[in-house]
Amino acid sequence: MSEEIKNVLVAGASGNLGPFILEALDKDPQFTVSVLTRKGSKSTFPSHIKVHQVSDDYPEDELLQSLKGQHAVVSMIRPSMLKENKSLISACVKAGVKRFIPGEFGSNSVPQAARDAVPWFQKKLDVIDYLKGKESEGLTWTSVICGAFFDWGLTSNFLSFALPTRTATIYDTGTSRCRMTTLPTIGLAVARLLHAPHYAASANRYIYIASFNPNQNEILASLENATRETWKREYRDAAETRRRMLEKGIGGDMQAVEENLIACHYSDIEGMDYENEELWNERLGLPVEDMDDVVRRVIKEENEKQ
Numbered sequence: 001m002s003e004e005i006k007n008v009l010v011a012g013a014s015g016n017l018g019p020f021i022l023e024a025l026d027k028d029p030q031f032t033v034s035v036l037t038r039k040g041s042k043s044t045f046p047s048h049i050k051v052h053q054v055s056d057d058y059p060e061d062e063l064l065q066s067l068k069g070q071h072a073v074v075s076m077i078r079p080s081m082l083k084e085n086k087s088l089i090s091a092c093v094k095a096g097v098k099r100f101i102p103g104e105f106g107s108n109s110v111p112q113a114a115r116d117a118v119p120w121f122q123k124k125l126d127v128i129d130y131l132k133g134k135e136s137e138g139l140t141w142t143s144v145i146c147g148a149f150f151d152w153g154l155t156s157n158f159l160s161f162a163l164p165t166r167t168a169t170i171y172d173t174g175t176s177r178c179r180m181t182t183l184p185t186i187g188l189a190v191a192r193l194l195h196a197p198h199y200a201a202s203a204n205r206y207i208y209i210a211s212f213n214p215n216q217n218e219i220l221a222s223l224e225n226a227t228r229e230t231w232k233r234e235y236r237d238a239a240e241t242r243r244r245m246l247e248k249g250i251g252g253d254m255q256a257v258e259e260n261l262i263a264c265h266y267s268d269i270e271g272m273d274y275e276n277e278e279l280w281n282e283r284l285g286l287p288v289e290d291m292d293d294v295v296r297r298v299i300k301e302e303n304e305k306q
Contacts, residue, residue, distance in 0.1 A: 003098060004030075005071045005194040009052070011036040011088060012076035014043035016152050017105060017183055021074055022049070024187035030195065036066055036073075058087040060094075067095035072194055074101045079123040086130055093137045099199070101190060102127050104143040107264075110206065111271030117242065117264045118272075119250070120257060132204070140203040142193055145274055146186050147179035147210055148265055150291075154223075154298050160216070160262055161223060163302055166231045168223070171238040171266035174216035178265045179273050181211045182294055185286055192284040208277040211289045216266060222295040238267045 013022040013035045025033040026049065034050040037043055045051055052066035067073070073092055077084055079102065092100055102124075108114060109121035131141040153159035159180075160169035181189075189209050193202050224231055241263040248256030264272060280286075 003071075004196070005099060005199060006030065006032055007070045008033050008072045008074065008194065009036055009067065009070045010034070010074045010076065012103070013037070013045065014041070015076060016149060016156075017186060018076045020183040020187035021076070021190050022187075024184070024191040025074070025194075028191045031191070034070075058084050058091075060087065060091050063088060063091035064095055067091055067097060070095065070097050072099040072101070073097050074190055076103050078103055079127045080120065082123060082126055082130075085127050089127075089130055089134060089139070093134050093139050097139060099194065099203075100131060100139055100141045101193070102131065102141065102143055104128070104206075105146055105149075105186060107147060107261075107272050108145050108206075108208075108274040108277070111269075113270040114264075114272035117246075117267070117269050118261055119246075135204055142202040142204075143206045144186070144189060144193070145206055145208045145277075146181035146189070147273065148181075148262075149183055149186070150180035150211055151182045151294060151298050153180065154295070155302060158258065158262060159219065160266075161219065161231075163299070166227065166229055167234060168216070168220045168231050169234045169236060170216050170220070171236050171241070171263060174220070174266075176238070176266050176268055177213050177215050177273065177275075179210040179213050179275075181209055182289060185209065185211050185289065189280070189284055189286055192286070198280075198284060202280075206277075207280045208274050209281050209284070209286065210279055211294070212291045214291060218291070219295075222292050223299070225292065226296045226299045236263070238263050242267065 008025050008031045010022050012018055025031050035045055036052045038056045039053045040056055054062040054066060104124050109124040115121045154161055192198055242260055245256040245260035249260050
């Protein structure tokens with residue numbers, strides 16, 4: 001597998017992670033990057049980047065026109081949108097696309113224990129299973145497992161640290177470790193994976209990256225140091241939170257789905273944190289990051305918004 005990847009299409013390049021992937025690809029001189037959006041999208045992109053628009057139901061004829069000449073597709077379409085993912089993947093096969101990177105980014109969804117704790121992870125495996133069925137037709141895939149988005153997780157309170165009120169919600173004793181990656185590093189990893197020799201080595205497999213592997217107490221200490229304030233602490237039982245939020249999530253409560261996921265992040269669920277998997281950070285030449293530096297940057301940026 002020695003072919004060079006040059007033309008890269010990012011499907012759904014907005015949201016939390018998409019702009020960082022788009023930026024990393026755009027900065028790399030090897031790639032000519034373009035974007036695929038729905039016609040109803042109001043997202044905007046740099047003027048020099050070509051934007052392909054398709055109808056919301058992803059019709060094949062429109063997808064094929066957008067995919068013409070593309071070598072790789074990075075999809076930010078949520079795995080829960082299985083119909084749209086299948087339409088895009090099938091069109092990639094017909095268009096002769098060589099590599100597909102699905103919107104897997106996040107926790108390790110492969111272990112059964114992880115899917116029992118977070119049933120919605122099954123949608124991720126459904127997308128991968130569909131991709132595996134297309135391997136014989138010439139389409140390869142790479143799935144990037146990166147854990148929680150660290151910087152976004154702080155600003156959004158997903159990681160259970162409320163910056164405006166200086167309040168930390170600690171699960172159990174706060175000592176369970178959780179792999180996390182910053183958004184710029186995820187974007188850089190995607191770009192590097194499309195370069196030789198990583199392109200060939202990463203075909204039809206999961207790869208794992210992480211910026212940090214902290215516990216909540218360490219994150220809180222870093223936040224208190226950066227803000228020079230003592231934060232309020234609230235404590236929750238992780239197992240009980242997971243039980244309640246899983247029940248609500250199955251009933252359709254999307255906030256409960258998110259709360260179940262973060263409680264799982266701060267629990268010792270076998271394999272979900274990919275603790276036994278080899279990290280590709282060094283292999284891809286990703287930067288060695290300092291958590292305290294990132295926390296200070298996040299706090300500085302948040303203060304400047306006020």
